[in-house]
Amino acid sequence: MFVLNEFTRRGFLGTAAAVGGTTVVTTALGGAPAAQAAVPEAADGGACGARTALVKVDRVDRRYQDLVTRGFNGRFRGRPDVVYVVHTADQVVDAVNQAMAAGQRIAVRSGGHCFEGFVDDPAVRAVIDMSQMRQVFYDSGKRAFAVEPGATLGETYRALYLDWGVTIPAGVCPQVGVGGHVLGGGYGPLSRRDGVVADHLYAVEVVVVDASGRARKVVATSAADDPNRELWWAHTGGGGGNFGIVTRYWFRTPGATGTDPSQLLPKAPTSTLRHIVTWDWSALTEEAFTRIIDNHGAWHQSNSAAGTPYASMHSVFYLNSRAAGQILLDIQIDGGLDGAEALLNDFVAAVNEGTGVEPAVQRSTEPWLRATLANKFDTGGFDRTKSKGAYLRKPWTAAQAATLYRHLSADSQVWGEVSLYSYGGKVNSVPETATATAQRDSIIKVWMSATWMDPAHDDANLAWIREIYREIFATTGGVPVPDDRTEGTFINYPDVDLVDERWNTSGVPWYTLYYKGNYPRLQKVKARWDPRDVFRHALSVRPPG
Incomplete structure (x- = not known):
């Protein structure tokens, strides 16, 4: 066949x-399967209702094989010491700090569709699994649509369209995770009309690791006066696994005005x-x-x-x-x-x-x-x-x-x-x-x-x-x-x-x-936001020098 x-x-x-x-x-x-509905509007960085605690899965846990074999490419199968299943940005911070304290190399997985074995690298000892972070909602404070990286494209399309009649020009496969797709500057059936999906990225929340080895959350926007703007820019096509862990995206089309959500992204x-x-x-x-x-x-x-x-x-x-x-x-x-x-x-x-x-x-x-x-x-x-x-x-x-x-x-x-x-x-x-x-x-x-x-x-x-x-x-x-x-x-x-x-x-x-x-500029972002080169793989942005 x-x-x-x-x-x-x-x-x-x-x-x-x-x-x-x-x-x-x-x-x-x-000549689709039923997708998760959009959740109610949540406070910046917060959640609606109680969240599940950080889940830590080791090699003897019955869930381990499900988590380590969900990558796209069967040529690669990792065997990390632990998989952290996270539900909030604070849990990502906690997971990163635990991995750093244990001296474990970190990789991140959202949809699992990477063509190479970056997450399944034998050197990776801790995988942070983002698949349970899948909220899609409108954030009135930022006048933008918040999407968590574990949401699939199909879930995102469904929520944006049924609730507001809008969409983003992302990929064709509904099972692909938003996380890595956006980081690479993803494209799809509406890109000739509306550009790549990263052209509509207004802001990102990222968990980064500072020079002392401690993780923290940072929000970076496209605003000209944002001191973190270069971190936002690096996430508009710089690729995954380079600077930190994205825990939330906010989408709004450049130049869109007003507070009506249905006018802030392209019409489907x-x-x-x-x-x-x-x-x-x-x-x-x-x-x-x-x-x-x-x-x-x-x-x-x-x-x-x-x-x-x-x-x-x-x-x-x-x-x-x-x-x-x-x-x-x-x-x-x-x-x-x-x-x-x-x-x-x-x-x-x-x-x-x-x-x-x-x-x-x-x-x-x-x-x-x-x-x-x-x-x-x-x-x-x-x-x-x-x-x-x-x-x-x-x-x-x-x-x-x-x-x-x-x-x-x-x-x-x-x-x-x-x-x-x-x-x-x-x-x-x-x-x-x-x-x-x-x-x-x-x-x-x-x-x-x-x-x-x-x-x-x-x-x-x-x-x-x-x-x-x-x-x-x-x-x-x-x-x-x-x-x-x-x-x-x-x-x-x-x-x-x-x-x-x-x-x-x-x-x-x-x-x-x-x-x-653009590579030297990406290296400067790397030097500032990932000075210890915590987030790396075979094709990651290298520190300068």
Whole structure:
């Protein structure tokens, strides 16, 4: 069976989840689970009602295996001495102080979707589990929406939409935790219209450790006169596990005024119009495949400016390996937009123009929240994975398209994919130093992955993804260096190979690939707020010097 790529995990399991309860029309191209309700408004830093005490789970506790095996990537399984299940910021302070007193290296887990083994590192002796901190409410004192890091995206979307009709432009998978997603500058289906989620971050509450080794809470905001502002800035794309432990986010769109909560974040669409377009590998010659790739890139080069009529359109092109049987273009747009159907039809026609191949197209319309919560995540047992990423400022070259075809069309038992996400739009209207999310001039975001079941297949799968990535970026040392064609890669697609000179021969350090010119500024934040380098992992911001 095919590796469960993002589409199969979130839609193909099936297309019924994507189009269930709607009228589905399949043609040839001629031309949620119940989520926790929002809690009542709470005082700053406080809670509504009594909270559960700090829970400390050691290796003999029956809950231990559940807590240490909930990470996304089955290649990594940690064995910490203790897992602290926390419910408040004060409990996080307590847990950190206990771990520090015991000399235990600390890692933090909220949703558990990290692609690398940062939390499951054998050196980590204490894990602070944030999954029980999941409140979502409006904080009138800050005129902003408070979201705790253990809340999932689905819970956050549900609360914001049902209570206030608003949303944040975050990711597509409802089971992903807010905690790490926001820290990396997360993006999703509304990012071309509204920017990345970090563009709407007003404030953070963070537990930091000072030079004496004691933990404390700090609130940092985007206000120009906030003495802690740089700590806020570092959390707008600086990545997780770097500066401290976020215990609360506050969201408000820059420039939003007044006290009406329904006017302080972007309005959610009323419905989602979706087209799922598939081309069978059996019908794709190299010429047809290359034409599709060229058309797709050219369209994005012409339709990725802020304010484009396609601003609310999000697409993911799953270039699956031949073993999958097909490549798939998953497109959605605000169903309430005038001419939405025609816009999607025109996009599909533009991508397919001149190929001589007629793809199958499934069309559906659903209410926005139902469609958003339907993208449920399921690895189907394919829980061993390796990921890599890139930002494209320009379409693929002819040589890169040929490399894609050669690797993806090969008769191989490796189940891999190269996913191309529509990008740009409002994202690119923000200066690259305004937030820690530095990539502000790209039209396509790339995620490459291989996913498998059996540990015996580790070597073959790792070799496949490493080779395709290195060959695609062969002219720049095997990695997408920031230049006129590419803009580095995404910190929420962490890849420890970028530190390895066997796979990164560019001479460009890993941190420039992730942060471009923002890295020295992040180092200054690190020096001030984590002077003992308590929060660290293989790709963490290094102390200066």
